[in-house]
Amino acid sequence: MIVFAIRRAVLGVLVLVAVALMVFVAIRLIPGDIVNQQLAEAGAVTPELLQEKRAAMGLDKPIAEQFLVWAGGIVSGDLGHSLWTGRPVSAQIGAALLPTLQLSIMAIALGALFGIGAGVLAALWRGTAGDMVLRMLSTVFLAIPQLWLGLLTLTGLALIGYYIPLPYRSFATDPWANFQQVIFPALALSLGVAAALSRLTRSAMLEVTGADFIRAARARGVSSSGLYLGHALKNALIPVITLLGTQFGNLLSGTVIIERIFNVPGLGNLLFEAVAYRDYTVIQAAVLTYGLITIIVNLMVDLSYGLVDPRIREARS
């Protein structure tokens, strides 16, 4: 098990290196840089000043040299300074990470709750009107982009006369205000996850409930709730957990837009602005952070299979 975990972790590091290289090169291929943006509104800026500022930021150096300098910093734990704010990137990432993690964890928890719950119910109600409604809803929420869902939530709240309080407050500063600020974006993010999970849970449940061991358990007189929750659901969870892992990655990408719509000062918002301003150091660090979170979550998902299914645990051992 430990060897398995180490092997996955090493693979994860290789993936991160590939991501870092791709992002570093890709963002520099887009025309325009931060100096253009910083001096965009000035009629009185000289070309010499533009060149001076580029040199001060090291943007006049060859791209390979820039990468080596940056990668050297990463290895020694230094993410560098933001080209836009001048502040340490690690401090900016640190401040933005907490709201994003809070939002993502709430969203994935809500998504799992709604999705697995709806999937089990749909399987239980197979062929009934309830099953039809749940399947239809899951299709609808799968089809709606998170951007639109976010805007719809915001508008819907205004229509009933409810407005999310401003400005943003952290959970430590004002838990109630924070809850109101995070629950709605979390809901908007969670519905897509729930839709995907419910469809998979339903089909996995239906497959498992037709298996011999379920018929045997039923013959032994196991109650319906025990049958579905104790036997069927547990065995249906493996594909669901896999999907949960991949959905977490999708959900993280969704925070980029949702945080902006709901004014949450998280990693997504930071990345959005950094791309707009060509703040290379922040873009690189933010994408690496997203990559790291995704790799950790997938590792946890892989490890959790063993907890759910003893056969996998034994095979890995």
Added chain:
Amino acid sequence: MLKGLLARHRFVTALPALAIAAAMVVAAPAMAQDKHGGKVVINVHADAPNFDPLASTEFGVHSRLGLAMNRLVEWKTGPDIGYGQFVPKPGLAESWEISEDGLTYTFKLRPDAVWQDIAPVSGRPVTSADVVATYEAMKESGVQKGLLAAVDTITAPDDQTVVLTLNRRNVVLLQNLAHQNMWILPTEAFDGSYDRNTTVIGTGPWILEADEVGVATRYVRNEAYFGKDENGEQLPYLDEVEILPIKDLNARIMAFRSGQVDIWFGPLNMTQMQGLQQALPDLQDVQTVANTQSELYLNPSFEPFANLQVRQALNLAIDRLGLGEVVRGGGGIGGVVGPALNAQTLPEEERIALYGTPDHEKAKALLAEAGYPDGFSFEFTVLNYGEEFVREAEWIQQDLAEIGVTAEIKMVDTVAGQALGKEGDYQAMFLMMSPFAEADEYFTSHYLPGAVRNYTGIDDPTLTAMIEEQQGIMDVAARQEKIWEIQRYVYENVQNPLPIWAAVLLHPAQADIRGWHPMITQGFPSLPEVWVEE
């Protein structure tokens, strides 16, 4: 397609009304209430990356610094002053004298100006050494370098006097010193005593209390501020100001509707404004013509655009008044100098004659004379400034199609577009001009060789000489005439970039806000006299 669906009504008669609206603010009823106290929340669409005024021209920085800092010369504001009208008023300089030859400016600093009580400056009086240190740093490496290009020496004969000598006459120097980026800092900002990226020490009406990136910037009243209103009452009236960076338009609308925002700042179109008015019937509807305008750059390195007749033909093809009415729902027809500068742009009738009278037959004839009887195709790079802007581009695309010219739209983000412009890597480009506050800024940035917005590579010695000449004309009427002459010269001989349209700019405020007068310059100059009606 757009034009096919929408009726095109001329609204020339509506333009004077818009011009009036440009200077109009909702009248405040006479009140016996003490104006002091209260808090106002303003939404903006950008964070401040840092607080160093020398590092960038970014709106997020300078709009925030305006609450805590002063310039040597300030913009006067009030109900009788237009949005784009520069009327100088004393800032840190109590008075000033200009020598007869226009080459020496002597400023007397106000004796009651003190720095905010923040270490290491700790409330000491403002001296001429602060002004000299600031301007020297700006001249050396600040983004303001170009604004002080005509300044030769900056000296301080005594603690209260600053003398600027010029290497050539520059009648816009006073306005340059009042420019939105020209904040005066203490000497300690330049000797390493504190980090001006993170610490704001000014002389302005409010003290910056806290800045949480992406959340809010909070200010409290500066009790030691020197400003007084016309009745001698201490300014500012407001105890607190909060600036909320709300980046999503819908979130901003919801925040305003909920009353969590008092003053709106940022993009808003007429449809969205109507939605706000339905929700908040009493809101103050303050409208101006934008201090920016859309412009169509035609790169002469693309063969057809090297021909003046082709550029004239394109100018004649575009129905700007129809575009303004249908796409923007208001605003003003563009000019070589934007219409927000109503004292310097050509008179509206003349702009309509030059730019707002499409003639497709004449345009086709010009194309034929230039050797393009069957038209031609080009790549039309459009910077993504938002939905309405793209619709403007589509409108132009359809107008050009009517004279046989095919424009293939290629969308790019604004930073990429500016880079392509600087590199000359485009055929035609549609962008939004910077928010300039002086005709000289339009001229020097667009038409001088090597200038930052001279994306078309214009190098016309006659035009350059005219631009330099207007900078030295001390007589106001004579300079005005020269500014108009330059615009007519550009129309007849350059036709590049083609000015298109300045949108209507909406600045709604909640019903209980009084004394709010938006101005073309950043930093909310009227805010010290804003108060909240009980």
